[in-house]
Amino acid sequence: MSLSPSPETKLTAERIGMVFKRDGNSTNVLRDINLTVGRGEFLCVLGPSGCGKSTLLNTMAGFLSPTSGEIRIDGEAVRGPDPRRIFVFQERGVFPWLTVEGNIGFGLFKLSRAEREQRIAHYVQLVGLEGFQKAYPAELSGGMKQRLEVARALAVNPDMLFLDEPFGALDSITRLTMRRELLRIWEAEKNTIIFVTHDIDEAVQLADRVAVMSDRPATIQQIVEIDIAHPRDIGSARYLELRHGIFDQLGLAHKV
Numbered sequence: 001m002s003l004s005p006s007p008e009t010k011l012t013a014e015r016i017g018m019v020f021k022r023d024g025n026s027t028n029v030l031r032d033i034n035l036t037v038g039r040g041e042f043l044c045v046l047g048p049s050g051c052g053k054s055t056l057l058n059t060m061a062g063f064l065s066p067t068s069g070e071i072r073i074d075g076e077a078v079r080g081p082d083p084r085r086i087f088v089f090q091e092r093g094v095f096p097w098l099t100v101e102g103n104i105g106f107g108l109f110k111l112s113r114a115e116r117e118q119r120i121a122h123y124v125q126l127v128g129l130e131g132f133q134k135a136y137p138a139e140l141s142g143g144m145k146q147r148l149e150v151a152r153a154l155a156v157n158p159d160m161l162f163l164d165e166p167f168g169a170l171d172s173i174t175r176l177t178m179r180r181e182l183l184r185i186w187e188a189e190k191n192t193i194i195f196v197t198h199d200i201d202e203a204v205q206l207a208d209r210v211a212v213m214s215d216r217p218a219t220i221q222q223i224v225e226i227d228i229a230h231p232r233d234i235g236s237a238r239y240l241e242l243r244h245g246i247f248d249q250l251g252l253a254h255k256v
């Protein structure tokens, strides 16, 4: 795949600020965030817990209105969520009253029955939920529920995917498999992905560019271009160099 960023702009965030007011107290969460995401780009937003990553992602997806500034997608100001853009939440998600099949097939009402069944079977297999098609979310483990949510999001082949720490609850082996699958799907479908994580390795493994956020009130400290083709060798000198650079940027030592 090509490493050059797409020349076409998909999303811009201009001078985004967010202040939450509650009980007379105000929390200044985001300050002067400026960002441009190219069509088909895989952007990771990386930062410590509580810095405002979910808040930023929610403003980009249209679930929250920023206190100041504007988000534009395809040149149009974002006024609310849009079914062409799918959001995968950190902890939330699947419909408890629908089975695994029902959840994955939920957004596929426009397809014929045969196409829908085929699409469901594909994504059931992709996320390793074979044998659980008829199970309800209450019968699944936390990791399985999270895989189900990712499958449901991918099955509708959205134009943009907003992913908020989607693999956080998974064990490290499943997490690696899911990253690989997400990359495979992204390379095939060419959707624009904005992926929030607090995991430096996850960001360096996945992203075209990593937007590194500062502590609150958060701004984007630096954008790091990950100029390594997929599949990435996580032992390569370049990988380690980029990873160390981000550690430094976050003020962390390389040793524990």
Ligand SMILES: Nc1ncnc2c1ncn2[C@@H]1O[C@H](COP(=O)(O)OP(=O)(O)O)[C@@H](O)[C@H]1O
Binding pocket: 020, 021, 022, 027, 029, 047, 048, 049, 050, 051, 052, 053, 054, 055, 056
């Ligand atoms: N609706 C809200 N009202 C008040 N404070 C909020 C709200 N949502 C988030 N915050 C605060 O904003 C900060 C950033 O939260 P969040 O965006 O969830 O961080 P992250 O996703 O990086 O962990 C936190 O201090 C959180 O308590």
Ligand SMILES: [Mg+2]
Binding pocket: 053, 054, 055, 090, 164
């Ligand atoms: Mg969060």
